[in-house]
Amino acid sequence: MSILVVGSVALDSVETPFGNRKDILGGSATFFSLAASFFSKVDIVAVVGEDFPRRYVKLLKDNGVGTLGLSVNKGKTFRWKGRYDYDLNTAHTISTHLNVFKDFDPRVPKDLSRPEFLFLANIDPDLQYKVLSQVKRPKLVACDSMNYWINTKRRSLEKLLGGIDILLLNDAEARQLSGESNLIKAASSVISFGPKAVVIKRGEHGVLYFSSKAHFVAPAYLLETIYDPTGAGDTFAGGMVGYLSRVGSINEAAIRKSIIYGSIMASFTVEDFSVNRLLKISRKDIKDRFDHYRKITSF
Protein backbone atom coordinates (compact mmCIF):
# COMPACT_ATOMS: atom_id res chain seq x y z
CA MET A 1 0.00 0.00 0.00
CA SER A 2 1.07 3.62 -0.35
CA ILE A 3 1.42 6.44 2.14
CA LEU A 4 1.37 10.16 1.51
CA VAL A 5 2.63 12.59 4.13
CA VAL A 6 2.35 16.35 4.09
CA GLY A 7 4.48 18.30 6.51
CA SER A 8 7.76 20.10 6.90
CA VAL A 9 11.24 19.40 5.63
CA ALA A 10 13.55 21.58 7.64
CA LEU A 11 17.04 22.42 8.74
CA ASP A 12 17.33 22.12 12.51
CA SER A 13 19.91 23.47 14.89
CA VAL A 14 19.83 21.57 18.13
CA GLU A 15 21.54 21.97 21.50
CA THR A 16 21.41 19.12 23.99
CA PRO A 17 23.52 18.31 27.04
CA PHE A 18 25.34 15.84 24.77
CA GLY A 19 26.32 18.19 21.97
CA ASN A 20 25.22 20.76 19.42
CA ARG A 21 24.44 20.38 15.74
CA LYS A 22 23.78 23.08 13.12
CA ASP A 23 21.52 22.88 10.04
CA ILE A 24 20.91 19.17 10.29
CA LEU A 25 18.09 17.47 8.41
CA GLY A 26 14.79 17.76 10.25
CA GLY A 27 11.08 18.38 9.77
CA SER A 28 7.98 16.33 10.44
CA ALA A 29 7.70 14.89 6.92
CA THR A 30 11.36 13.87 7.01
CA PHE A 31 11.16 11.87 10.24
CA PHE A 32 7.79 10.43 9.33
CA SER A 33 8.76 9.30 5.84
CA LEU A 34 12.11 7.80 6.77
CA ALA A 35 10.47 5.79 9.55
CA ALA A 36 7.59 4.71 7.32
CA SER A 37 9.97 3.74 4.52
CA PHE A 38 10.99 0.62 6.46
CA PHE A 39 7.45 -0.69 6.07
CA SER A 40 5.89 0.75 2.95
CA LYS A 41 6.11 2.98 -0.11
CA VAL A 42 5.91 6.59 1.05
CA ASP A 43 5.78 9.97 -0.69
CA ILE A 44 6.12 13.43 0.74
CA VAL A 45 4.45 16.73 -0.06
CA ALA A 46 6.59 19.53 1.33
CA VAL A 47 8.58 22.61 0.40
CA VAL A 48 12.22 23.57 0.78
CA GLY A 49 14.25 26.61 -0.29
CA GLU A 50 17.00 26.90 -2.85
CA ASP A 51 19.58 26.48 -0.09
CA PHE A 52 18.39 22.99 0.75
CA PRO A 53 21.37 20.66 0.35
CA ARG A 54 20.97 18.30 -2.62
CA ARG A 55 22.53 15.51 -0.60
CA TYR A 56 19.48 15.57 1.67
CA VAL A 57 17.14 15.11 -1.29
CA LYS A 58 19.34 12.26 -2.43
CA LEU A 59 19.27 10.82 1.09
CA LEU A 60 15.46 10.75 1.06
CA LYS A 61 15.35 9.17 -2.39
CA ASP A 62 18.05 6.63 -1.58
CA ASN A 63 15.95 5.53 1.38
CA GLY A 64 12.86 4.96 -0.68
CA VAL A 65 11.05 8.22 0.00
CA GLY A 66 9.24 9.63 -3.04
CA THR A 67 10.10 13.31 -3.59
CA LEU A 68 7.80 14.10 -6.50
CA GLY A 69 5.78 16.32 -4.16
CA LEU A 70 8.83 18.12 -2.74
CA SER A 71 8.83 21.67 -4.15
CA VAL A 72 11.98 23.74 -4.23
CA ASN A 73 10.85 27.36 -3.90
CA LYS A 74 12.69 30.64 -4.13
CA GLY A 75 14.05 31.59 -0.72
CA LYS A 76 15.44 29.78 2.27
CA THR A 77 14.44 26.47 3.85
CA PHE A 78 12.39 26.40 7.06
CA ARG A 79 14.75 26.55 10.04
CA TRP A 80 14.12 25.61 13.66
CA LYS A 81 16.57 26.15 16.47
CA GLY A 82 15.97 24.50 19.82
CA ARG A 83 17.52 23.43 23.06
CA TYR A 84 16.92 20.54 25.47
CA ASP A 85 17.93 20.52 29.10
CA TYR A 86 18.96 17.46 31.08
CA ASP A 87 15.52 15.95 31.42
CA LEU A 88 15.19 15.97 27.60
CA ASN A 89 11.41 16.04 27.88
CA THR A 90 10.77 19.59 26.73
CA ALA A 91 12.05 21.33 23.62
CA HIS A 92 12.83 24.99 24.23
CA THR A 93 12.51 26.84 20.93
CA ILE A 94 15.24 29.41 20.44
CA SER A 95 14.10 30.56 17.01
CA THR A 96 11.78 29.57 14.18
CA HIS A 97 12.32 30.93 10.68
CA LEU A 98 9.45 29.80 8.47
CA ASN A 99 11.10 31.15 5.30
CA VAL A 100 9.57 29.32 2.27
CA PHE A 101 7.24 27.50 4.65
CA LYS A 102 5.40 30.78 5.33
CA ASP A 103 3.70 30.61 1.93
CA PHE A 104 3.46 26.83 1.82
CA ASP A 105 0.45 25.97 -0.29
CA PRO A 106 0.54 22.20 -0.53
CA ARG A 107 -0.37 20.78 -3.96
CA VAL A 108 -0.71 17.06 -4.24
CA PRO A 109 0.65 15.92 -7.62
CA LYS A 110 -1.99 14.04 -9.60
CA ASP A 111 0.07 10.84 -9.46
CA LEU A 112 -0.03 10.95 -5.67
CA SER A 113 -3.69 11.86 -5.28
CA ARG A 114 -4.89 8.33 -4.48
CA PRO A 115 -2.84 7.35 -1.43
CA GLU A 116 -4.20 4.54 0.69
CA PHE A 117 -2.82 6.10 3.85
CA LEU A 118 -2.50 9.82 4.51
CA PHE A 119 -0.61 11.49 7.33
CA LEU A 120 -1.23 15.18 7.90
CA ALA A 121 1.76 16.24 9.98
CA ASN A 122 1.55 19.23 12.28
CA ILE A 123 0.85 22.25 10.05
CA ASP A 124 -1.93 24.84 9.86
CA PRO A 125 -5.23 22.90 10.03
CA ASP A 126 -6.52 24.89 7.04
CA LEU A 127 -3.66 23.48 4.97
CA GLN A 128 -4.25 20.00 6.36
CA TYR A 129 -7.87 20.30 5.26
CA LYS A 130 -6.78 21.53 1.84
CA VAL A 131 -4.61 18.44 1.36
CA LEU A 132 -7.40 16.17 2.47
CA SER A 133 -9.63 17.78 -0.17
CA GLN A 134 -7.10 17.07 -2.93
CA VAL A 135 -7.01 13.32 -2.51
CA LYS A 136 -9.47 10.49 -3.04
CA ARG A 137 -10.57 9.53 0.48
CA PRO A 138 -7.76 7.24 1.72
CA LYS A 139 -8.34 4.09 3.70
CA LEU A 140 -6.92 5.87 6.75
CA VAL A 141 -6.22 9.52 7.54
CA ALA A 142 -4.08 10.25 10.58
CA CYS A 143 -3.29 13.73 11.74
CA ASP A 144 -1.03 15.55 14.19
CA SER A 145 -1.51 19.02 15.66
CA MET A 146 -0.16 21.20 18.45
CA ASN A 147 -1.01 23.73 21.17
CA TYR A 148 -0.50 26.67 18.79
CA TRP A 149 -3.27 25.56 16.41
CA ILE A 150 -5.57 24.58 19.27
CA ASN A 151 -5.21 28.13 20.55
CA THR A 152 -5.35 30.08 17.34
CA LYS A 153 -7.30 27.93 14.87
CA ARG A 154 -9.66 25.87 16.95
CA ARG A 155 -12.55 26.16 14.51
CA SER A 156 -10.43 25.03 11.54
CA LEU A 157 -9.04 22.20 13.62
CA GLU A 158 -12.52 21.05 14.65
CA LYS A 159 -13.63 21.08 11.01
CA LEU A 160 -10.61 18.96 10.09
CA LEU A 161 -11.28 16.50 12.93
CA GLY A 162 -14.63 15.70 11.36
CA GLY A 163 -12.81 14.23 8.36
CA ILE A 164 -10.00 12.18 9.87
CA ASP A 165 -9.63 8.76 11.48
CA ILE A 166 -6.86 9.05 14.06
CA LEU A 167 -5.62 12.15 15.86
CA LEU A 168 -2.18 12.12 17.45
CA LEU A 169 -1.48 14.54 20.29
CA ASN A 170 0.67 14.78 23.36
CA ASP A 171 -0.99 14.69 26.77
CA ALA A 172 -0.92 18.45 27.35
CA GLU A 173 -2.51 19.04 23.94
CA ALA A 174 -5.21 16.45 24.61
CA ARG A 175 -6.03 18.23 27.86
CA GLN A 176 -6.02 21.61 26.12
CA LEU A 177 -8.25 20.53 23.25
CA SER A 178 -10.77 18.81 25.52
CA GLY A 179 -10.65 20.95 28.65
CA GLU A 180 -10.41 17.71 30.66
CA SER A 181 -7.42 16.98 32.90
CA ASN A 182 -8.08 13.24 33.14
CA LEU A 183 -6.80 11.56 29.98
CA ILE A 184 -9.62 9.00 29.69
CA LYS A 185 -12.13 11.85 29.75
CA ALA A 186 -9.95 13.99 27.49
CA ALA A 187 -9.76 11.21 24.90
CA SER A 188 -13.48 10.62 24.95
CA SER A 189 -14.06 14.34 24.43
CA VAL A 190 -11.57 14.47 21.52
CA ILE A 191 -13.35 11.52 19.87
CA SER A 192 -16.63 13.45 20.08
CA PHE A 193 -15.11 15.96 17.60
CA GLY A 194 -15.02 13.31 14.90
CA PRO A 195 -11.93 11.08 14.83
CA LYS A 196 -12.49 7.37 15.41
CA ALA A 197 -9.49 7.20 17.67
CA VAL A 198 -6.92 9.27 19.47
CA VAL A 199 -3.30 8.48 20.25
CA ILE A 200 -1.88 10.35 23.23
CA LYS A 201 1.91 10.53 23.20
CA ARG A 202 3.63 10.84 26.56
CA GLY A 203 7.29 10.79 25.54
CA GLU A 204 9.33 8.59 27.89
CA HIS A 205 6.10 7.45 29.51
CA GLY A 206 4.75 5.82 26.40
CA VAL A 207 1.51 6.02 24.48
CA LEU A 208 -2.20 5.74 25.19
CA TYR A 209 -4.64 4.76 22.46
CA PHE A 210 -8.38 5.32 22.73
CA SER A 211 -11.21 4.46 20.40
CA SER A 212 -14.86 4.63 21.27
CA LYS A 213 -14.72 0.92 22.09
CA ALA A 214 -11.43 0.23 23.84
CA HIS A 215 -8.17 1.57 25.04
CA PHE A 216 -4.60 0.39 24.90
CA VAL A 217 -1.64 1.37 27.07
CA ALA A 218 1.92 1.03 25.78
CA PRO A 219 4.96 2.02 27.82
CA ALA A 220 7.93 3.47 25.98
CA TYR A 221 10.93 1.32 25.13
CA LEU A 222 13.47 1.99 27.87
CA LEU A 223 16.78 3.44 26.69
CA GLU A 224 20.12 3.85 28.34
CA THR A 225 21.15 6.83 26.21
CA ILE A 226 18.99 9.52 24.66
CA TYR A 227 20.84 12.10 22.61
CA ASP A 228 18.18 14.17 20.90
CA PRO A 229 14.40 13.76 21.18
CA THR A 230 13.71 15.90 18.08
CA GLY A 231 11.46 14.06 15.68
CA ALA A 232 10.40 11.31 18.10
CA GLY A 233 6.68 12.07 17.65
CA ASP A 234 6.80 12.12 13.85
CA THR A 235 8.96 9.02 13.79
CA PHE A 236 6.37 7.34 16.00
CA ALA A 237 3.66 8.29 13.51
CA GLY A 238 5.79 7.03 10.62
CA GLY A 239 6.31 3.66 12.25
CA MET A 240 2.65 3.41 13.19
CA VAL A 241 1.16 4.37 9.82
CA GLY A 242 3.96 2.51 8.03
CA TYR A 243 3.13 -0.73 9.82
CA LEU A 244 -0.61 -0.33 9.18
CA SER A 245 0.11 0.26 5.51
CA ARG A 246 2.27 -2.86 5.35
CA VAL A 247 -0.36 -5.14 6.87
CA GLY A 248 -3.11 -3.37 4.95
CA SER A 249 -5.88 -3.93 7.47
CA ILE A 250 -6.89 -1.59 10.25
CA ASN A 251 -8.34 -3.72 13.00
CA GLU A 252 -7.70 -3.40 16.73
CA ALA A 253 -4.89 -5.99 16.74
CA ALA A 254 -3.08 -4.28 13.87
CA ILE A 255 -3.42 -0.87 15.49
CA ARG A 256 -1.92 -2.13 18.75
CA LYS A 257 1.05 -3.64 16.95
CA SER A 258 1.45 -0.47 14.89
CA ILE A 259 1.69 1.55 18.10
CA ILE A 260 4.50 -0.69 19.33
CA TYR A 261 6.30 -0.37 16.00
CA GLY A 262 5.86 3.41 16.24
CA SER A 263 7.38 3.36 19.73
CA ILE A 264 10.27 1.20 18.56
CA MET A 265 11.04 3.50 15.63
CA ALA A 266 10.95 6.54 17.93
CA SER A 267 13.32 4.79 20.34
CA PHE A 268 15.89 4.59 17.55
CA THR A 269 15.49 8.22 16.45
CA VAL A 270 16.30 9.65 19.88
CA GLU A 271 19.54 7.68 20.10
CA ASP A 272 21.30 10.13 17.79
CA PHE A 273 20.88 13.56 16.24
CA SER A 274 18.65 14.18 13.22
CA VAL A 275 17.78 11.00 11.31
CA ASN A 276 21.25 9.53 11.79
CA ARG A 277 20.13 6.49 13.72
CA LEU A 278 17.30 5.72 11.29
CA LEU A 279 19.87 5.63 8.51
CA LYS A 280 21.94 3.01 10.28
CA ILE A 281 19.33 0.47 11.36
CA SER A 282 18.09 -2.55 9.45
CA ARG A 283 14.71 -4.26 9.37
CA LYS A 284 16.29 -6.89 11.58
CA ASP A 285 17.21 -4.28 14.21
CA ILE A 286 13.57 -3.19 14.27
CA LYS A 287 12.32 -6.74 14.59
CA ASP A 288 14.84 -7.52 17.35
CA ARG A 289 13.80 -4.47 19.34
CA PHE A 290 10.14 -5.31 18.83
CA ASP A 291 10.78 -8.81 20.18
CA HIS A 292 12.72 -7.39 23.12
CA TYR A 293 9.87 -4.98 23.83
CA ARG A 294 7.49 -7.92 23.99
CA LYS A 295 9.85 -9.69 26.35
CA ILE A 296 10.14 -6.81 28.80
CA THR A 297 6.40 -6.11 28.90
CA SER A 298 4.83 -9.55 28.98
CA PHE A 299 3.65 -11.20 32.16
Add this chain to the structure above:
Amino acid sequence: MSILVVGSVALDSVETPFGNRKDILGGSATFFSLAASFFSKVDIVAVVGEDFPRRYVKLLKDNGVGTLGLSVNKGKTFRWKGRYDYDLNTAHTISTHLNVFKDFDPRVPKDLSRPEFLFLANIDPDLQYKVLSQVKRPKLVACDSMNYWINTKRRSLEKLLGGIDILLLNDAEARQLSGESNLIKAASSVISFGPKAVVIKRGEHGVLYFSSKAHFVAPAYLLETIYDPTGAGDTFAGGMVGYLSRVGSINEAAIRKSIIYGSIMASFTVEDFSVNRLLKISRKDIKDRFDHYRKITSF
Protein backbone atom coordinates in the same frame (compact mmCIF):
# COMPACT_ATOMS: atom_id res chain seq x y z
CA MET B 1 2.80 -18.46 53.56
CA SER B 2 3.08 -15.65 56.08
CA ILE B 3 4.10 -12.02 55.77
CA LEU B 4 5.41 -9.68 58.42
CA VAL B 5 5.43 -5.93 57.86
CA VAL B 6 7.04 -3.32 60.04
CA GLY B 7 6.04 0.29 59.46
CA SER B 8 3.71 3.03 60.57
CA VAL B 9 0.09 3.02 61.62
CA ALA B 10 -1.03 6.62 61.54
CA LEU B 11 -3.83 9.13 61.58
CA ASP B 12 -3.75 11.18 58.38
CA SER B 13 -5.35 14.48 57.55
CA VAL B 14 -5.56 14.94 53.82
CA GLU B 15 -6.59 17.79 51.55
CA THR B 16 -7.21 17.10 47.87
CA PRO B 17 -9.09 19.04 45.19
CA PHE B 18 -11.94 16.59 45.83
CA GLY B 19 -12.34 17.04 49.57
CA ASN B 20 -10.68 17.04 52.99
CA ARG B 21 -10.54 14.35 55.65
CA LYS B 22 -9.26 14.58 59.21
CA ASP B 23 -7.63 11.83 61.32
CA ILE B 24 -8.37 9.03 58.91
CA LEU B 25 -6.61 5.69 59.11
CA GLY B 26 -3.24 5.77 57.37
CA GLY B 27 0.35 4.62 57.67
CA SER B 28 2.56 2.38 55.58
CA ALA B 29 1.90 -0.81 57.56
CA THR B 30 -1.85 -0.18 57.33
CA PHE B 31 -2.00 0.14 53.54
CA PHE B 32 0.49 -2.65 53.04
CA SER B 33 -1.23 -5.14 55.32
CA LEU B 34 -4.76 -4.51 54.11
CA ALA B 35 -3.63 -4.96 50.50
CA ALA B 36 -1.62 -8.08 51.34
CA SER B 37 -4.52 -9.54 53.33
CA PHE B 38 -6.34 -10.35 50.09
CA PHE B 39 -3.58 -12.80 49.21
CA SER B 40 -1.99 -14.11 52.38
CA LYS B 41 -1.75 -14.17 56.15
CA VAL B 42 -0.14 -10.92 57.27
CA ASP B 43 0.99 -9.50 60.62
CA ILE B 44 2.09 -6.01 61.51
CA VAL B 45 4.73 -4.67 63.86
CA ALA B 46 3.92 -1.03 64.62
CA VAL B 47 3.10 1.39 67.40
CA VAL B 48 0.10 3.63 68.08
CA GLY B 49 -0.80 5.97 70.93
CA GLU B 50 -3.52 5.69 73.52
CA ASP B 51 -5.75 7.91 71.37
CA PHE B 52 -5.81 5.40 68.52
CA PRO B 53 -9.46 4.53 67.86
CA ARG B 54 -10.29 0.96 68.84
CA ARG B 55 -12.49 0.64 65.80
CA TYR B 56 -9.38 0.89 63.62
CA VAL B 57 -7.73 -1.99 65.46
CA LYS B 58 -10.93 -3.96 64.99
CA LEU B 59 -10.97 -3.01 61.32
CA LEU B 60 -7.48 -4.44 60.83
CA LYS B 61 -8.35 -7.63 62.71
CA ASP B 62 -11.66 -8.03 60.89
CA ASN B 63 -9.78 -7.90 57.62
CA GLY B 64 -7.37 -10.62 58.57
CA VAL B 65 -4.44 -8.49 59.70
CA GLY B 66 -2.63 -9.86 62.74
CA THR B 67 -2.14 -7.18 65.40
CA LEU B 68 -0.09 -9.12 67.94
CA GLY B 69 2.86 -6.86 67.10
CA LEU B 70 0.87 -3.63 67.38
CA SER B 71 1.97 -1.85 70.56
CA VAL B 72 -0.20 0.77 72.21
CA ASN B 73 2.21 3.19 73.88
CA LYS B 74 1.67 6.12 76.20
CA GLY B 75 1.14 9.28 74.16
CA LYS B 76 -0.44 10.18 70.86
CA THR B 77 -0.52 8.33 67.56
CA PHE B 78 1.73 9.38 64.68
CA ARG B 79 -0.05 12.05 62.63
CA TRP B 80 0.62 13.24 59.10
CA LYS B 81 -1.11 16.14 57.42
CA GLY B 82 -0.73 16.68 53.69
CA ARG B 83 -2.16 18.32 50.63
CA TYR B 84 -2.37 17.37 46.96
CA ASP B 85 -2.87 19.81 44.12
CA TYR B 86 -4.70 19.11 40.92
CA ASP B 87 -2.04 16.93 39.34
CA LEU B 88 -2.18 14.64 42.40
CA ASN B 89 1.38 13.49 41.75
CA THR B 90 3.12 15.20 44.65
CA ALA B 91 2.19 15.12 48.32
CA HIS B 92 2.88 18.44 50.03
CA THR B 93 3.45 17.78 53.73
CA ILE B 94 1.78 20.36 55.96
CA SER B 95 2.83 18.80 59.25
CA THR B 96 4.28 15.61 60.68
CA HIS B 97 3.85 14.78 64.38
CA LEU B 98 5.85 11.66 65.14
CA ASN B 99 4.42 11.37 68.68
CA VAL B 100 4.81 7.73 69.87
CA PHE B 101 6.60 6.94 66.62
CA LYS B 102 9.56 9.08 67.73
CA ASP B 103 10.66 6.39 70.19
CA PHE B 104 9.51 3.46 68.09
CA ASP B 105 11.74 0.54 68.92
CA PRO B 106 10.25 -2.34 66.95
CA ARG B 107 10.19 -5.67 68.77
CA VAL B 108 9.13 -8.69 66.80
CA PRO B 109 7.05 -10.99 69.05
CA LYS B 110 8.58 -14.46 69.25
CA ASP B 111 5.54 -15.98 67.53
CA LEU B 112 6.13 -13.75 64.52
CA SER B 113 9.87 -14.17 64.27
CA ARG B 114 9.84 -16.73 61.47
CA PRO B 115 7.94 -14.97 58.67
CA GLU B 116 8.43 -16.28 55.17
CA PHE B 117 8.11 -12.79 53.68
CA LEU B 118 9.22 -9.57 55.34
CA PHE B 119 8.41 -6.05 54.27
CA LEU B 120 10.38 -3.23 55.85
CA ALA B 121 8.24 -0.18 55.15
CA ASN B 122 9.80 3.25 54.98
CA ILE B 123 11.25 3.93 58.45
CA ASP B 124 14.73 4.72 59.78
CA PRO B 125 17.11 2.20 58.12
CA ASP B 126 18.66 1.47 61.53
CA LEU B 127 15.27 0.28 62.73
CA GLN B 128 14.72 -1.69 59.53
CA TYR B 129 18.05 -3.41 60.15
CA LYS B 130 17.08 -4.10 63.75
CA VAL B 131 13.90 -5.84 62.63
CA LEU B 132 15.79 -7.87 60.07
CA SER B 133 18.12 -9.03 62.87
CA GLN B 134 15.20 -10.21 64.99
CA VAL B 135 13.79 -12.70 62.49
CA LYS B 136 15.00 -15.94 61.00
CA ARG B 137 16.10 -15.03 57.46
CA PRO B 138 12.83 -14.98 55.47
CA LYS B 139 12.45 -16.35 51.98
CA LEU B 140 12.15 -12.76 50.71
CA VAL B 141 12.91 -9.39 52.27
CA ALA B 142 11.55 -6.31 50.50
CA CYS B 143 12.21 -2.82 51.67
CA ASP B 144 11.07 0.75 51.02
CA SER B 145 12.94 3.96 51.78
CA MET B 146 12.80 7.66 50.97
CA ASN B 147 14.82 10.77 50.12
CA TYR B 148 15.13 11.75 53.82
CA TRP B 149 17.01 8.55 54.76
CA ILE B 150 19.11 8.65 51.59
CA ASN B 151 20.23 12.12 52.67
CA THR B 152 20.68 11.64 56.38
CA LYS B 153 21.42 7.94 56.89
CA ARG B 154 23.10 6.78 53.73
CA ARG B 155 25.59 4.54 55.53
CA SER B 156 22.86 2.77 57.50
CA LEU B 157 20.82 2.39 54.37
CA GLU B 158 23.72 0.89 52.44
CA LYS B 159 24.35 -1.58 55.27
CA LEU B 160 20.68 -2.58 55.16
CA LEU B 161 20.74 -2.99 51.36
CA GLY B 162 23.38 -5.69 51.75
CA GLY B 163 20.80 -7.83 53.54
CA ILE B 164 17.63 -7.45 51.47
CA ASP B 165 16.26 -8.90 48.23
CA ILE B 166 14.10 -6.19 46.67
CA LEU B 167 14.29 -2.43 47.16
CA LEU B 168 11.28 -0.29 46.27
CA LEU B 169 11.85 3.37 45.45
CA ASN B 170 10.30 6.10 43.37
CA ASP B 171 12.22 7.42 40.37
CA ALA B 172 13.57 10.54 42.10
CA GLU B 173 14.85 8.42 45.00
CA ALA B 174 16.49 5.94 42.64
CA ARG B 175 18.29 8.82 40.94
CA GLN B 176 19.28 10.29 44.31
CA LEU B 177 20.61 7.02 45.72
CA SER B 178 22.60 6.18 42.60
CA GLY B 179 23.64 9.60 41.32
CA GLU B 180 22.48 8.50 37.86
CA SER B 181 19.72 10.33 35.98
CA ASN B 182 19.01 7.49 33.55
CA LEU B 183 16.86 4.88 35.27
CA ILE B 184 18.50 1.83 33.70
CA LYS B 185 21.86 3.04 34.98
CA ALA B 186 20.33 4.07 38.31
CA ALA B 187 18.85 0.61 38.81
CA SER B 188 22.09 -1.11 37.99
CA SER B 189 23.91 1.09 40.49
CA VAL B 190 21.30 0.39 43.20
CA ILE B 191 21.70 -3.34 42.63
CA SER B 192 25.44 -2.99 43.17
CA PHE B 193 24.66 -2.05 46.81
CA GLY B 194 23.29 -5.52 47.47
CA PRO B 195 19.62 -6.08 46.62
CA LYS B 196 18.88 -8.67 43.95
CA ALA B 197 16.30 -6.40 42.36
CA VAL B 198 14.89 -2.92 42.42
CA VAL B 199 11.34 -1.74 41.76
CA ILE B 200 11.06 1.87 40.61
CA LYS B 201 7.62 3.33 41.21
CA ARG B 202 6.54 6.13 38.87
CA GLY B 203 3.01 6.80 40.09
CA GLU B 204 0.60 7.29 37.19
CA HIS B 205 3.39 6.24 34.82
CA GLY B 206 3.68 2.76 36.24
CA VAL B 207 6.51 0.63 37.52
CA LEU B 208 9.93 -0.49 36.33
CA TYR B 209 11.51 -3.66 37.66
CA PHE B 210 15.21 -4.44 37.32
CA SER B 211 17.24 -7.44 38.37
CA SER B 212 20.80 -8.13 37.34
CA LYS B 213 19.43 -10.32 34.55
CA ALA B 214 16.34 -8.63 33.13
CA HIS B 215 13.94 -5.77 33.34
CA PHE B 216 10.18 -5.42 33.18
CA VAL B 217 8.06 -2.39 32.34
CA ALA B 218 4.48 -2.13 33.62
CA PRO B 219 2.26 0.86 32.90
CA ALA B 220 -0.17 1.95 35.60
CA TYR B 221 -3.82 0.96 35.39
CA LEU B 222 -5.63 3.94 33.87
CA LEU B 223 -8.29 5.51 36.07
CA GLU B 224 -11.04 7.98 35.40
CA THR B 225 -11.17 9.31 38.95
CA ILE B 226 -8.39 9.59 41.49
CA TYR B 227 -9.39 10.96 44.87
CA ASP B 228 -6.39 10.54 47.12
CA PRO B 229 -3.01 9.03 46.19
CA THR B 230 -1.97 8.56 49.85
CA GLY B 231 -0.87 4.99 50.45
CA ALA B 232 -0.56 4.01 46.80
CA GLY B 233 3.09 2.97 47.13
CA ASP B 234 2.55 0.86 50.24
CA THR B 235 -0.58 -0.68 48.76
CA PHE B 236 1.47 -1.57 45.70
CA ALA B 237 4.03 -3.28 47.92
CA GLY B 238 1.25 -5.10 49.79
CA GLY B 239 -0.25 -6.44 46.57
CA MET B 240 3.16 -7.40 45.26
CA VAL B 241 4.50 -9.18 48.34
CA GLY B 242 1.02 -10.57 49.04
CA TYR B 243 0.85 -12.22 45.63
CA LEU B 244 4.38 -13.63 45.94
CA SER B 245 3.48 -15.05 49.31
CA ARG B 246 0.35 -16.67 47.91
CA VAL B 247 2.15 -18.40 45.05
CA GLY B 248 5.10 -19.20 47.29
CA SER B 249 7.76 -19.14 44.61
CA ILE B 250 9.86 -16.17 43.59
CA ASN B 251 10.77 -16.67 39.98
CA GLU B 252 10.73 -14.06 37.21
CA ALA B 253 7.20 -14.93 36.03
CA ALA B 254 5.79 -14.69 39.57
CA ILE B 255 7.53 -11.38 40.18
CA ARG B 256 6.07 -9.88 37.01
CA LYS B 257 2.57 -10.97 37.95
CA SER B 258 3.09 -9.70 41.48
CA ILE B 259 3.97 -6.26 40.09
CA ILE B 260 0.72 -6.19 38.14
CA TYR B 261 -1.23 -7.23 41.24
CA GLY B 262 0.55 -4.49 43.16
CA SER B 263 -0.45 -1.95 40.52
CA ILE B 264 -4.04 -3.17 40.56
CA MET B 265 -4.27 -2.90 44.35
CA ALA B 266 -2.82 0.62 44.23
CA SER B 267 -5.36 1.58 41.56
CA PHE B 268 -8.13 0.74 44.02
CA THR B 269 -6.59 2.63 46.95
CA VAL B 270 -6.41 5.95 45.10
CA GLU B 271 -10.09 5.81 44.18
CA ASP B 272 -11.12 6.90 47.68
CA PHE B 273 -9.67 8.37 50.87
CA SER B 274 -7.75 6.25 53.37
CA VAL B 275 -8.32 2.52 52.99
CA ASN B 276 -12.01 2.97 52.18
CA ARG B 277 -11.82 1.45 48.72
CA LEU B 278 -9.78 -1.53 49.89
CA LEU B 279 -12.52 -2.29 52.40
CA LYS B 280 -15.16 -2.44 49.69
CA ILE B 281 -13.54 -4.61 47.05
CA SER B 282 -13.70 -8.38 46.69
CA ARG B 283 -11.19 -10.88 45.37
CA LYS B 284 -13.32 -10.97 42.24
CA ASP B 285 -12.93 -7.20 41.75
CA ILE B 286 -9.18 -7.69 41.89
CA LYS B 287 -9.27 -10.55 39.41
CA ASP B 288 -11.54 -8.61 37.06
CA ARG B 289 -9.25 -5.60 37.08
CA PHE B 290 -6.23 -7.85 36.55
CA ASP B 291 -7.93 -9.39 33.51
CA HIS B 292 -8.85 -5.95 32.20
CA TYR B 293 -5.27 -4.81 32.68
CA ARG B 294 -4.08 -7.72 30.58
CA LYS B 295 -6.62 -6.80 27.93
CA ILE B 296 -5.58 -3.16 27.65
CA THR B 297 -1.86 -3.95 27.53
CA SER B 298 -1.64 -6.99 25.28
CA PHE B 299 -0.73 -6.78 21.61
